[in-house]
Amino acid sequence: METTLPERRERGGLSQGDLAEAVGVTRQTINAIERDRYDPSLELAFKLADYFDCRIEDLFEPELNGE
Amino acid sequence: MPDTLVPTIDSPERTRKLYERLVSAVIGVAVIALLTGLAVGQQLVGAAIYLVGVWVGVALAVLIPTFSEVRFYDERDDAIYRRASGTAMGIAFVVGLSIIPVLYVLDAAGTMTITPTMWGGIYVVSALYLCWGVCYTAISRRR
Numbered sequence: 001m002e003t004t005l006p007e008r009r010e011r012g013g014l015s016q017g018d019l020a021e022a023v024g025v026t027r028q029t030i031n032a033i034e035r036d037r038y039d040p041s042l043e044l045a046f047k048l049a050d051y052f053d054c055r056i057e058d059l060f061e062p063e064l065n066g067e
Numbered sequence: 068m069p070d071t072l073v074p075t076i077d078s079p080e081r082t083r084k085l086y087e088r089l090v091s092a093v094i095g096v097a098v099i100a101l102l103t104g105l106a107v108g109q110q111l112v113g114a115a116i117y118l119v120g121v122w123v124g125v126a127l128a129v130l131i132p133t134f135s136e137v138r139f140y141d142e143r144d145d146a147i148y149r150r151a152s153g154t155a156m157g158i159a160f161v162v163g164l165s166i167i168p169v170l171y172v173l174d175a176a177g178t179m180t181i182t183p184t185m186w187g188g189i190y191v192v193s194a195l196y197l198c199w200g201v202c203y204t205a206i207s208r209r210r
Contacts, residue, residue, distance in 0.1 A: 017080055025141040027080055032143055041142050 002061040006034045008052050023047040082137045089131075094124040156199055163192040 009019050009030075016030040025044060032038035040048065040060075049056045097120025104113015132139040167189055173179045181189070 021079060024138060025143070026083070026138060029141050029143040038143050038146070044142060 001036065001039050001063060003033060003036070004059055005030075005048065008054075008059070009034075012052075019051075023051055079137045082135070083139055086131050086135075086137075086139060090124050090128045093120055093127060097121050097124065156195075159192055159195060163196070167192070 009016070014022075016034070017027040020027045020030045023044065024047070029038065029040075029044075033040055045056045045060060049059055052059065097117045100116035100120060101113045104110050104116070170179075170181055170185065170189070174181045
């Protein structure tokens with residue numbers, strides 16, 4: 001799943017650890033999401049979208065079959 | 068970005084590493100004590116230290132995350148744990164399903180004998196799946 005998380009995080013001057021603390025996960029989880037190695041739960045996706053004050057679709061773009 | 072969510076320093080990361088090292092060290096000392104007891108002929112002392120060490124290690128592993136404000140596990144850890152457990156059970160299932168019936172048949176035909184060690188392995192795999200089945204049933208009824 002493609003994500004704009006790294007750009008938004010860096011734009012906000014946040015480290016992965018800062019963002020992880022803000023949304024209640026470990027730094028490794030933020031790192032894994034940014035490297036497309038882990039798809040966040042719906043709850044975490046909502047938290048991230050809420051934190052960056054945007055929609056989930058603005059943060060994540062699913063790789064749907066046939067698209 | 069909400070003002071209340073103030074970025075923090077990386078102390079949670081250090082706390083997590085300290086936690087992992089502490090638990091690993093306690094259990095490591097227990098294992099070394101067990102092996103040392105075996106090597107110097109003091110098996111009982113080694114076993115006692117091992118038991119105490121493992122229980123202390125397990126207690127620390129459970130209690131520290133329970134009472135700490137630092138988050139030690141999150142949803143990704145849960146996902147990894149689920150995947151690893153599923154893979155391990157799958158491997159045990161395939162190995163058990165392919166080997167155990169063959170052993171029974173060969174033993175019944177007199178081609179080979181199932182040794183006590185092999186019986187131990189069969190019991191372990193059977194007990195593992197019985198335990199898994201009980202856990203699966205209990206958890207699935209609550210969801």
